[in-house]
Amino acid sequence: MPSLAVAVTDGMPFFELAIPCHIFGFDRIQTPPDWYDLRVCAIGTDGAGPARTGPWFRADTPYGAAELVTADTVLVPGSADVHGDPPEELVTALREAHRRGARLVSLCSGAFTLAATGLLDGRTAATHWMYAALLAERYPAVTVDPSVLYVDHGDVLTGAGSTAAVDVCLHLVREDFGTETANSLARQLVAPAHRPGGQAQYIETPLPERRDDSLAPVLQWAAERLRQPLTVADLARRAHTSPRTLVRRFHAATGTTPMQWLQTQRIGRARELLEGSDLPVERVAELAGLGTAANLRRHFTRVVGVPPIDYRRSYRAARTA
Numbered sequence: 001m002p003s004l005a006v007a008v009t010d011g012m013p014f015f016e017l018a019i020p021c022h023i024f025g026f027d028r029i030q031t032p033p034d035w036y037d038l039r040v041c042a043i044g045t046d047g048a049g050p051a052r053t054g055p056w057f058r059a060d061t062p063y064g065a066a067e068l069v070t071a072d073t074v075l076v077p078g079s080a081d082v083h084g085d086p087p088e089e090l091v092t093a094l095r096e097a098h099r100r101g102a103r104l105v106s107l108c109s110g111a112f113t114l115a116a117t118g119l120l121d122g123r124t125a126a127t128h129w130m131y132a133a134l135l136a137e138r139y140p141a142v143t144v145d146p147s148v149l150y151v152d153h154g155d156v157l158t159g160a161g162s163t164a165a166v167d168v169c170l171h172l173v174r175e176d177f178g179t180e181t182a183n184s185l186a187r188q189l190v191a192p193a194h195r196p197g198g199q200a201q202y203i204e205t206p207l208p209e210r211r212d213d214s215l216a217p218v219l220q221w222a223a224e225r226l227r228q229p230l231t232v233a234d235l236a237r238r239a240h241t242s243p244r245t246l247v248r249r250f251h252a253a254t255g256t257t258p259m260q261w262l263q264t265q266r267i268g269r270a271r272e273l274l275e276g277s278d279l280p281v282e283r284v285a286e287l288a289g290l291g292t293a294a295n296l297r298r299h300f301t302r303v304v305g306v307p308p309i310d311y312r313r314s315y316r317a318a319r320t321a
Contacts, residue, residue, distance in 0.1 A: 005071035011080030019165040076110035107165040115139040128161025226289040
């Protein structure tokens with residue numbers, strides 16, 4: 001059986017720990033006879049008893065760093081503190097496990113722990129979209145992609161936020177036991193075998209922070225006229241300035257260009273219409289200021305990661321689940 005170690009540290013989030021334990025645990029039904037040899041390994045508890053996972057649970061396990069180092073696959077479910085440093089014992093054990101040929105996998109904020117080992121330097125990594133900017137700031141040698149569900153480099157994998165742990169675990173099963181086993185397990189979990197798109201479809205896109213109050217009326221005016229074919233010249237006239245000056249002030253206030261800002265707002269408007277109405281895609285495109293259905297599909301899929309119809313279907317399925 002392939003050995004799989006799940007690293008548990010004091011204060012680790014419970015949800016991301018529960019998912020791999022449920023999927024890879026011994027009590028799974030209809031799994032191959034050579035299923036994973038799962039070991040939950042408590043590390044960095046300073047001998048103070050079982051590791052705490054969340055405020056209510058403790059991981060009472062006989063396994064520790066020694067079993068983690070020798071495992072075929074090592075999962076790091078989450079970080080106890082994304083602003084602090086992980087236990088040095090865990091960092092050392094992960095480096096040694098990787099040196100011995102183990103596959104390392106992080107779930108959600110566990111990417112911070114993998115980044116601390118240096119094994120993500122020069123690579124692309126995923127984490128929860130809410131932590132993406134912080135991960136990039138703390139570990140500038142890592143290229144953080146906040147839009148995907150997971151990134152697989154073969155020897156190192158990083159997964160996105162929370163329920164993306166299910167996607168990562170199913171991916172591991174697919175790699176180790178084949179598509180049929182992974183699909184069967186997905187049905188048992190009542191989960192999609194392949195979730196369309198990435199976590200870009202869940203990222204909130206509010207209006208950028210306005211550091212230049214003089215532009216606020218222009219932004220509000222434009223936001224109320226998204227369906228109109230606005231140009232930089234239109235915005236400049238509204239702001240009583242030249243187009244060049246507007247572009248400079250706009251970038252200082254929003255961190256982007258006027259046309260990019262308009263596109264973001266139009267995609268946001270399309271999301272609202274897809275979520276809250278039964279309007280056909282053609283009408284959504286018109287009301288959002290994206291013109292045709294084809295134009296909506298192209299830009300929406302590029303930004304959100306899934307086509308408009310799939311986004312509406314997924315949103316409503318989640319609402320009725």
